[in-house]
Amino acid sequence: MDRDKVLIYADHLARFYAEKYGFAPVTGRLIGYLSVCQPMEQSINDIAEALFTSRSAVNGAIKTLENMNLIRRTRPAGTRADLISLNPPDWRNTGFEPGEYTQMAALGREGLELLKDATPERRQPLEMMVSMNEFLADRIPELYDEWMAYHQKVQSNKNNKEK
Numbered sequence: 510m511d512r513d514k515v516l517i518y519a520d521h522l523a524r525f526y527a528e529k530y531g532f533a534p535v536t537g538r539l540i541g542y543l544s545v546c547q548p549m550e551q552s553i554n555d556i557a558e559a560l561f562t563s564r565s566a567v568n569g570a571i572k573t574l575e576n577m578n579l580i581r582r583t584r585p586a587g588t589r590a591d592l593i594s595l596n597p598p599d600w601r602n603t604g605f606e607p608g609e610y611t612q613m614a615a616l617g618r619e620g621l622e623l624l625k626d627a628t629p630e631r632r633q634p635l636e637m638m639v640s641m642n643e644f645l646a647d648r649i650p651e652l653y654d655e656w657m658a659y660h661q662k663v664q665s666n667k668n669n670k671e672k
Contacts, residue, residue, distance in 0.1 A: 512559075515545055519560065535562055536570040543580065543595045550583065550592035578602040605653040607646040614642035 519541030526537030538560050543551065546559070557567045571593060574580040578601045582591040600606055617639035624632050 510545070510547060515542065516560070518545060532573070533566075533570065535560065535566045536573050538562075539567065539570040539574065540579065540595070543593065550594040552590045552592060554590070556593060600650075600653050603653075605649050605656075607649045610642040610646035610649065614639050614646060617642065 519538040522541030522544075523532075523534040523537030526532040526540065527534050539556065542556065542560055543549075551559070553564055553567050553571070557564045560567070571580060571582070575582070579596055580593055581596050582593055584591050596602055617635045620635045621632060621639065624635065
């Protein structure tokens with residue numbers, strides 16, 4: 510694989526994640542690199558060398574992504590170095606976790622309690638936040654199932670075309 514193209518791709522993801530989610534650039538670069546590197550599991554030293562960055566920057570990015578369940582560490586028996594790889598997408602790391610929306614709705618209701626005597630105009634932003642998050646908490650599991658069915662259909666069609 511062309512190393513320059515891998516770095517350009519990693520930089521493109523870094524820019525996207527920095528602009529959309531406020532990630533440090535090395536965090537987005539790590540996502541990009543891990544999504545295309547060979548082998549799929551890399552040591553921290555390998556990652557730092559490939560991305561022309563420090564081990565400490567890579568460690569910080571790893572901690573951020575571990576907290577989001579986006580990556581995993583493994584340590585093969587008899588080795589002293591962790592191997593880092595992307596976690597397969599699932600409901601916990603793709604935005605399909607309904608608990609996040611349930612928590613936001615509860616926080617909105619807490620704020621509304623503070624504004625119980627306020628004007629409707631003052632309450633409207635929080636009412637909309639509660640409503641939107643309750644809706645998402647309710648619909649997200651169904652959307653996840655729909656997405657999985659769609660993905661399986663796409664994979665099946667792809668496999669049929671390859672035969």
